[in-house]
Amino acid sequence: MSHMGYGCLMAVDREHVLRSAAALLTRKSTATMDEVAKAAGISRATLHRQFAGRDALVRALEALGIAECEAALDAARLDEGSASDAVRRLVREIEPAAGLLSFLYTENQLFEGEEQNAGWARLDARVSALFRRGQDSGEFRIDLTPAWLTEALYGLIAAGAWSVHDGKVAANDFQNMIVELLLGGATRREES
Amino acid sequence: MSHMGYGCLMAVDREHVLRSAAALLTRKSTATMDEVAKAAGISRATLHRQFAGRDALVRALEALGIAECEAALDAARLDEGSASDAVRRLVREIEPAAGLLSFLYTENQLFEGEEQNAGWARLDARVSALFRRGQDSGEFRIDLTPAWLTEALYGLIAAGAWSVHDGKVAANDFQNMIVELLLGGATRREES
DNA sequence: CTAGTGTGAGACAAGAATGTCTCACATGGG
DNA sequence: CCCATGTGAGACATTCTTGTCTCACACTAG
Numbered sequence: 235m236s237h238m239g240y241g242c243l244m245a246v247d248r249e250h251v252l253r254s255a256a257a258l259l260t261r262k263s264t265a266t267m268d269e270v271a272k273a274a275g276i277s278r279a280t281l282h283r284q285f286a287g288r289d290a291l292v293r294a295l296e297a298l299g300i301a302e303c304e305a306a307l308d309a310a311r312l313d314e315g316s317a318s319d320a321v322r323r324l325v326r327e328i329e330p331a332a333g334l335l336s337f338l339y340t341e342n343q344l345f346e347g348e349e350q351n352a353g354w355a356r357l358d359a360r361v362s363a364l365f366r367r368g369q370d371s372g373e374f375r376i377d378l379t380p381a382w383l384t385e386a387l388y389g390l391i392a393a394g395a396w397s398v399h400d401g402k403v404a405a406n407d408f409q410n411m412i413v414e415l416l417l418g419g420a421t422r423r424e425e426s
Numbered sequence: 427m428s429h430m431g432y433g434c435l436m437a438v439d440r441e442h443v444l445r446s447a448a449a450l451l452t453r454k455s456t457a458t459m460d461e462v463a464k465a466a467g468i469s470r471a472t473l474h475r476q477f478a479g480r481d482a483l484v485r486a487l488e489a490l491g492i493a494e495c496e497a498a499l500d501a502a503r504l505d506e507g508s509a510s511d512a513v514r515r516l517v518r519e520i521e522p523a524a525g526l527l528s529f530l531y532t533e534n535q536l537f538e539g540e541e542q543n544a545g546w547a548r549l550d551a552r553v554s555a556l557f558r559r560g561q562d563s564g565e566f567r568i569d570l571t572p573a574w575l576t577e578a579l580y581g582l583i584a585a586g587a588w589s590v591h592d593g594k595v596a597a598n599d600f601q602n603m604i605v606e607l608l609l610g611g612a613t614r615r616e617e618s
Numbered sequence: 619c620t621a622g623t624g625t626g627a628g629a630c631a632a633g634a635a636t637g638t639c640t641c642a643c644a645t646g647g648g
Numbered sequence: 649c650c651c652a653t654g655t656g657a658g659a660c661a662t663t664c665t666t667g668t669c670t671c672a673c674a675c676t677a678g
Contacts (some may be wrong), residue, residue: 268436382589382603411578415575418620421609472624
């Protein structure tokens with residue numbers, strides 16, 4: 235029967251294809267559909283049966299990235315404890331998705347004309363709310379807008395992912411480098 | 427005679443074409459040679475006479491970006507005064523080139539295979555030296571490597587340029603947002 | 619006026635990537 | 649055993665971009 239294996243087998247295959255495509259496109263953002271198919275171990279025909287075209291594939295990757303980000307936001311429990319600790323948890327949880335994120339980050343720069351996925355707006359709102367909470371509690375300075383702190387976080391994650399990829403930063407330092415710079419800045423301060 | 431107007435007229439035309447191409451590609455990094463030519467007010471044939479191909483154009487833009495960065499580094503007098511003030515001057519001087527920089531920044535991500543222009547290495551070295559000077563003087567914390575601070579600066583400049591482009595950050599705040607986050611971080615501190 | 623030079627417009631072929639299609643093969647259930 | 653479904657391989661047309669070429673036109677110096 236067609237409605238049997240369809241729901242379960244296709245799902246895991248689709249998941250596997252998406253993971254492979256993410257891993258490949260993270261390293262080579264201009265990879266061909268043929269290369270993506272080979273990386274996933276399937277033929278171009280099958281790839282094209284699952285994703286109508288390159289656009290559909292990128293959209294699916296976007297949805298995957300959004301889902302992973304939302305899962306990271308959930309796991310980070312942004313509402314609990316101090317805002318600083320929440321930011322630390324957020325970066326820790328989001329690190330596995332950093333490669334995919336940096337790919338989507340630059341990819342979105344050339345989708346400027348079209349409307350962006352509503353999921354990004356939701357993520358932006360949640361992260362912005364975290365920074366705003368930190369400002370309201372007196373923990374964060376108020377002269378940097380939550381919108382900018384959110385964008386800066388994305389930019390630092392992308393820069394961190396590329397730095398690790400280029401070997402300029404040790405993979406183990408990824409979290410600390412981002413969190414410490416974002417929270418504490420470069421200037422030395424007296425430990426209290 | 428041909429060897430007369432060649433040195434002077436071609437130079438200014440080339441400069442104009444490069445500026446136009448930079449302005450266009452900053453907004454739409456996938457612009458066609460035809461679009462680049464139209465943006466510069468010349469025909470595709472003439473564009474192709476000045477730049478052998480798209481690669482040559484990008485290389486020339488890269489050289490332009492490097493030259494502007496080096497000019498900014500010179501103007502910022504990185505060796506004078508405190509490292510913090512030097513960083514402030516650097517961001518201020520580099521702001522006009524931020525758009526071009528962010529374009530080249532993402533463009534270089536997909537040149538991963540090829541060797542990068544030696545100019546970038548020189549710039550990295552100069553900026554790294556600035557952060558190292560701040561560390562040696564006790565001004566900057568030593569747990570963030572100069573290499574990471576340099577990459578983070580690039581990432582923040584790109585993020586700032588895109589944020590301004592998307593209207594998420596006011597253009598007037600560009601310098602402050604970057605400098606304050608890079609130097610001071612998000613955490614509030616007592617003013618001394 | 620005339621020759622030389624640079625430019626714009628457009629035709630043209632080459633190449634790459636995409637989207638679509640067909641066909642043969644394997645596998646798994648009836 | 650037989651059939652249906654999904655897959656791989658490959659051919660094919662299409663589209664887009666690029667690089668090259670030719671030709672006509674404007675301008676300018678001699």
